[in-house]
Amino acid sequence: MERTLVILKPGCLQRGLIGEVISRFEKRGLKLVAMKMVQLTDEVLNVHYAHLKDKPFFQWIKDGMMAAPVILCCWEGYSAVQVVREMAGATRASKAVPGTIRGDYSMSAQENIVHTSDSLENAKIELERFFTASDYCDYPSPLDHYKYAPDEL
Numbered sequence: 001m002e003r004t005l006v007i008l009k010p011g012c013l014q015r016g017l018i019g020e021v022i023s024r025f026e027k028r029g030l031k032l033v034a035m036k037m038v039q040l041t042d043e044v045l046n047v048h049y050a051h052l053k054d055k056p057f058f059q060w061i062k063d064g065m066m067a068a069p070v071i072l073c074c075w076e077g078y079s080a081v082q083v084v085r086e087m088a089g090a091t092r093a094s095k096a097v098p099g100t101i102r103g104d105y106s107m108s109a110q111e112n113i114v115h116t117s118d119s120l121e122n123a124k125i126e127l128e129r130f131f132t133a134s135d136y137c138d139y140p141s142p143l144d145h146y147k148y149a150p151d152e153l
């Protein structure tokens with residue numbers, strides 16, 4: 001099973017969409033294995049968004065991510081990285097397909113509700129950035145056989 005990072009951004013919290021967004025991942029069949037609410041800092045965002053450091057809007061992105069606390073979630077499931085990424089939709093939310101999280105709840109390229117890891121490799125790096133081993137909860141999933149075929153477990 002893959003694990004991926006989702007960050008529910010400050011706009012998601014302030015607009016009262018935390019429950020809606022978490023509910024989508026639950027209903028899809030993903031398993032929540034770690035979750036915490038934190039205030040992000042400039043230091044961690046310089047690392048997390050390093051690939052955007054030369055963009056003119058870099059400081060705006062960081063300011064948006066520090067405007068209120070965020071909810072960090074680790075979701076687990078078959079092909080979880082790609083599934084979650086597709087559920088989030090296009091970065092530029094005004095072009096995101098209806099039915100995706102961004103396509104349903106946002107109009108903005110910046111204030112686009114969620115961060116999701118874009119590859120398995122980056123998911124591992126990002127999860128290590130925000131979680132330690134003791135943050136993860138190991139608990140049974142008795143409905144897994146109703147969610148997956150044997151070769152998907």
Ligand code: ADP
Nearest residue numbers: 052057061090091109110111112114115116118
């Ligand atoms: P994603 O979050 O879809 O993986 P990126 O890694 O490219 O996308 O960008 C990280 C975040 O930076 C986006 O989620 C968004 O908040 C912000 N961002 C990206 N591109 C733009 C843009 N053109 N204008 C404003 N903000 C942007």
